[in-house]
Amino acid sequence: MNTQERPGAADEGREEQEGPRPLWVEEPAVRWRLPDPVRTSAVRAVIIVALTLTQAMIAFLSTLAGSWLAFPMVLSTVASTVAATWGVLDVWITRQVWNQRMGVVSVPSSTARQLRRERRGARRAARKDERIRSRGPRGHRGSGRLSEA
Template sequence: MYAKPRMPDPVRAAAVRAVIIIALTLTQLVVVLLCTLAGSWLAFPMLLSTIASSIVATWAVLDIWVTRQSWLQRNGVVSVPSSAARSRRRLSGRQ
């Protein structure tokens, strides 16, 4: 069976951060729902907090992508043309 290579440490750290933030945001959302159903005064402040947390969670997910791209630019990209690029170059050279 094919095993995926392990994620680089900075990317893994960003992914773990994002998962924790998303879990906390979903927990806040459940608390908002329960406070609303109970008619508690805490529902509105928790709603504002949940909206702020969802913005932070979106930022955390984007951080995974940015960290992965920067890691690939520094360490992971091997600059070798693909076979498709070579064959396309050969075809254009013959004409």
């Protein structure tokens, strides 16, 4: 039986030549990665919130069971709720501060981008002036003649 008669036979031959297919294919990220300080505070907030929810569940179940652990757990859950609120606000504030300091604005006509453009142009002009000054008054080092004759 030749390979044209069997369905998928051409694919088998190609797969043998190329080798095994990779398990996954890297694709570009749709969104940018969070900046390090924001990611750190987000991880901290997630851990605090998870612990707070666990404490709340333990407090609730120990209250239903009538355990002596119910009262201390309720008190610690209230304190943890305050800490979890602080953690979530910390993520928000850290993100806002990072955006403000780094000038990351998603609007193309933003003032931050315009300021960067102006500073870049000023640096280019300064470098160009420095190059012109270093060349001397005529703009080049030689006398302009190819030979001394």
